[in-house]
Amino acid sequence: MLPKREATPMAERSPATRRTLWLVLSLVFAFLYIPIAVLVALSFNEGGLPTAWSGFSLKWYASLTGNSEILSAALNTLIVALVSTAIATLLGTLLAIGIEMRRQYGKGLEALIFAPMIIPDIVLAIALLSFFSMLNITMGLHTIILAHVVFNLAFVCSVVRARLKSFDWSITEASADLGASALTTFRRVTLPVILPAVVAGALLAFTLSVDEFIIAFFAAGAGRASTTLPMQIYAMIRFGITPEINALASIVMAVSITALTLSQRLNRGVIGQ
Amino acid sequence: MAPALAWLTALMVVPCALVLALAFFRRGTYGGIEYTFTLENFGLVFDPLYAGIFLNSARIAGTATLIAVVIGYAAAYAIAAAPRRLQPVLLFFAVLPFWSNYLIRTYAWIVLLNREGLVTQLLRWFGYTGEPPSMLYTEGAVIAGLVYNYLPFVILACYAPLSRLNPELAEASRDLGASALTTFRRVILPLTVPGIAAGAVFVFVLSIGNFVTPALLGGGRFQMIGNLVYDQFLTANDWPFGAALAMALIVIMLLVLMAQAIAADRASGHAAEARSNADG
Structure with missing residues (x-):
């Protein structure tokens, strides 16, 4: 068995490697969250269309209740x-x-x-x-x-x-x-x-x-x-x-x-x- | 124990056995089931038309698996290299989307990719004036949807072995x-093969039997095995053939699981070798 030890923390890596790793993480999180964020943002869009933001509104939520x-x-x-x-x-x-x-x-x-x-x-x-x-x-x-x-x-x-x-x-x-x-x-x-x-x-x-x-x-x-x-x-x-x-x-x-x-x-x- | 096992037997084992049996019967003239033994449903699975759909499904699932593993491994590597106290938080947020509704996550891609969707808007904003590009209802859209939906699991599977990696091994090697x-x-790679294999199997198995993603993002133009099974049961009304297709899906799943077991077995051999490589 290997002794349990922590993986090399980022602090011990070169600045270039560190930047690359943070970049990878940012891109992956953007990929995971942008589609969901767009969907949620559009649900509050008065006009309801992705083409233009016409103001914050809850009317689409209200129309669900009917x-x-x-x-x-x-x-x-x-x-x-x-x-x-x-x-x-x-x-x-x-x-x-x-x-x-x-x-x-x-x-x-x-x-x-x-x-x-x-x-x-x-x-x-x-x-x-x-x-x-x-x-x-x-x-x-x-x-x-x-x-x-x-x-x-x-x-x-x-x-x-x-x-x-x-x-x-x-x-x-x-x-x-x-x-x-x-x-x-x-x-x-x-x-x-x-x-x-x-x-x-x-x-x-x-x-x-x-x-x-x-x-x-x-x-x-x-x-x-x-x-x-x-x-x-x-x-x-x-x-x-x-x-x-x-x-x-x-x-x-x-x-x-x-x-x-x-x-x-x-x-x-x-x-x- | 007994009630739970009875439940699983009555509502999973028996129905699945029934489907297996169904695959050996003939389709009746009016779409019912004729109880005469036949092997022709399985023969039909290998008919060039349907074999083509199997190969197509395998290719789409394989591509999605490859992309998901590359991105997922890189993300897991970056998380395992992050400051210790941040790791659980990063991992939690990487997996969170996976637990929200599958249909909705797929729908989000329709919103992004449709002709007047966000991607087209962005292109216009950058000065693009031509026809909106057709991105929805393509094979690329299906693959993107599959990668998007299953990526969190690959990150989770790859993170486990990466976070346990002994840094002295890499230092010794250098x-x-x-x-x-x-x-x-x-x-590093040989020691983390089990995680990659577990992630890959998961993505491949769920992708090849997928029904929702090809139906919504492929717009029905890219039939995969899941859609074919669906059609046999709900539109073509050929249950015996649909049952044979479902059994073929199960066989593929079992083969992939066996391959994973073998890969994990080999990896433990390679891991020992990797350790001795690093130790000098």
Whole structure:
């Protein structure tokens, strides 16, 4: 093993190298943030067109509140995200505890949990469509929820497992020895330790569900009743660029970025590692 | 444990097995499914028309992967070289866009690239007076969209090994007379291959099965496998063939994951070699 040491800090490099590295960083951040910034800026543009800035205005946000299609899609998305997150958080946390407590790391089990995170969305989408239609299940919000739990549960499980890796299981034994029931041990010993990870996993699941488009699109069935926000946005984009999309997009982005920032703060370093 | 595993089995394993089975049936005359065994759906996958779409998808995904890895590695290198206390902040902001809505990030490129979009406005501002350039609905737009959407993940994957790099190795290599380029090629690069491989696999797998980006930024003119699967299920109504295409996608994904495992395995051998190179 190599001794752990920090990489050469920038201060020890030549000024020319230092300038190049900062330039690379500035360019990459410009590439990542300019498209989003333009979108958000345009949503506040009175004229709504990218051609000219005609003054700051909230009128595109106001016009969203009068659009019943968008409001019903937003409500559907909220229902799907909340219910699927609740189920996935419960099941994913129990799964993580089950695996880490018994230290069962079978290859098949790992593959089963890893699969929903890597399987192409379109494949899972058509698989569920085939499955639901073969069983003659009427599709709607409930089938979207069933589908979203599949990948949400995998993400919650991986976030909670990361936290449990450093958990000392002997304290649960100590708790049992002192006469606590399994439930009390869970509630008073295990849960407080993993709670930040559980909440972080739930927030992650919530944003994944709010943003998910393809699987929802295939699992929604015919008709407009179960249109979710991403489906609504997709339909609007196909129709053309409108200032309303810019405003709606800015709101959705703000929601997911807030949820993710909270999740990251609660669970420093676990997400995305 | 049991409820979660049951959920995954009922709503992922069983449906996927169903798709696999579906691929062996025949398409009915009126678009339904005829339950007679056939291999012709898989034969059709290799038909020049569809094989062409596979190759096209692989080329677009490959180009996007290459660009994302080069930019992502450079960015990760710069972050790992930044002052220690700034690194978590830089990394957080590099990954943040990745967690916002995929559709919206793609839509942002339509806003930038359309004929009256920001890029055209900028060109005009610099004195360009000709026809607005057509940038949207090109292969370049699809590649730009894919790179944009998946770059954060490459940065994250490459940062991990780069931040753990022992600077003494690079110093030793230079002390022994190796140029900066040789040091990078023979010492730094081999030690960070696992990160590059993980990032590359992610971008490639997600790009080749992508549906949204080709549909929105390619304007339907650049069909990729994802769009083809979509069409079989929702417009052409040939589910068995769509199922065969989806299975081909899974096979490609598994092959790429195996290649990554092999690359990571080799890298651990090369890493040992790189260390002995640096140690003299």
